[in-house]
Amino acid sequence: MSTIAEKIFARASGNGEAEAGDIVMADIDIAMMHDLTGPLAVESFNKIGTEKVWDSSKIVIPFDHQVPADSLDSANNHILMRKFVKEQTIENFYDVKEGVCHQVLPEKGHVIPGTVIVGADSHTCTYGALGAFATGIGSTDMAMVLSTGQLWFKVPETIRFNVEGKLKENTSAKDVILNIIGQVGADGATYKSCEFAGETISEMNISDRMVLSNMAIEMGGKTGLIEPDGKTYDYLKDRVSGENRNRLKAFIEKSNLKSDLDSPSLEIMDIDVSELEPQIACPHNVDNVKPASELDVEIDQVFIGSCTNGRIEDLRDAARILKGNKIANELRMLVIPASKETYLKALDEGLIKIFVEAGALVSAPCCGPCLGGHTGLIGPDEVSLSTSNRNFKGRQGSPEGKVYLSSAKVAAQSAIEGRIAVPKEE
Amino acid sequence: MKGKVWKFGNDIDTDIILPGRYLIYTDEERLSEHCMEGLVSDFKSKVNAGDFILGGTNFGCGSSREHAPIAIKGCGISAVIAESFARIFYRNATNVGVPLLEAPGVSALIEDGEEIEVDMENGLIISESGKEIEFKKLPPFMLEILESGGLINYLKNQKNE
């Protein structure tokens, strides 16, 4: 009679059992920090005065937010972090070339079902797509993890979205999650573990599942969990090595990482997506969701990328629509593959050529304009259509700019038309 | 604690509290100069030490950046009062030593610019006109963290004891 979250904390706390509401001290399996949140965490770690991190093989540091360095300040941050990596002999360090943290960790086999992962980044919840309890924390909490390998948690209640129905051709996982967030609101799942289940989810590939888990935080969720299954195993099996290989096998074979539906801390919400139309989150809140067909909005910039929709599947979706077409005059389009692996696949498959010929700019893997800290900012009164996850005021540059969020399919069609547009059903 | 109220709406996210382009800084001084800048220009210079921020529901949603509560602290804000807080922000603010007071119903009762008093011990907010609004009292360990000026100092103090 437990949820996935309770089962994971039963193990991680060493108590053998855990119930929603319990406050537990849990062992951390993996801790992640990046070039932007890392410096503050290292500063706090140094203040505590512990000399060595708790386990240098369990810390993962990717550089992705400001890569390559775009200012002296970020160059200095990178230097500080590289020094930390050397001093502490951090084994898993991915310098500027590897890609966005939330894509790199699963790709490099750091995410094992049933483990507890914390990251100094709110979208750490993405790894729940592979069955890990993963959540974002701040730099001081991270400093405590770095020195002790533990952190306290309140075991969360669970809200399970039971998704049924076959998606239409012009929609995707992004439309499902935007629709859910629109229904429950930006604080509809605060403190809760979100679970995505049902036939639609079983049918989805890992990439689509990551889109759902990624955006659990946009409704306040602590994580976004999906039961690991054969697809999880297939995705990870060639990516993990050593001890993690055996752990992965064990988790899948026991196959008990499922929520018991009679758990007292579980609430179920049924979602039918068979009639779902392409969705857009309108400024300035992610829960301000409307069907794309109802909008009449001209755009200045399209961004395809980020840890939400910058994977190879998204690039394929976009390229299919853009092939042989040109983007609208006066529109700027940025395509940023989420990782080196994605970039190489896109090159192999000829997708990059399609984007460049259509008139897009293609950049090396990084967060890009997603958080408005690096490249591709929008100016006052400009409108961005973005496949990322947040449209808060000022998120991509000027507070007077506007950010709309959509799937890669809608973004590609809109780039051609110069305004928010619905792709045809194929 | 006594001070003036700076009132904001619902869903005040961390990009508003501190825009992403300033995450390159880690020091309180520089971060606080950009606090709330999308909504109030030069917020820091307008705030007096001890003032309060009053928010609606879901205050602090969005990114996990601890830079946001640090910026608030650097402005001299003595506490943030709101209908409800987002989860990561709640942990972060406590960890850096900014008290968060959760008081459902508060935004209808207190106006922007009002002078209020906060009684931490009894969990009461007292408005200019003398209205008393209750907030969820903080557990003793949290008060201790806040009094130490944050989790790091608290841990250090414990080490020394």
Ligand code: SF4
């Ligand atoms: S892509 Fe955007 S949301 Fe994802 S980690 Fe980077 S900045 Fe954060």
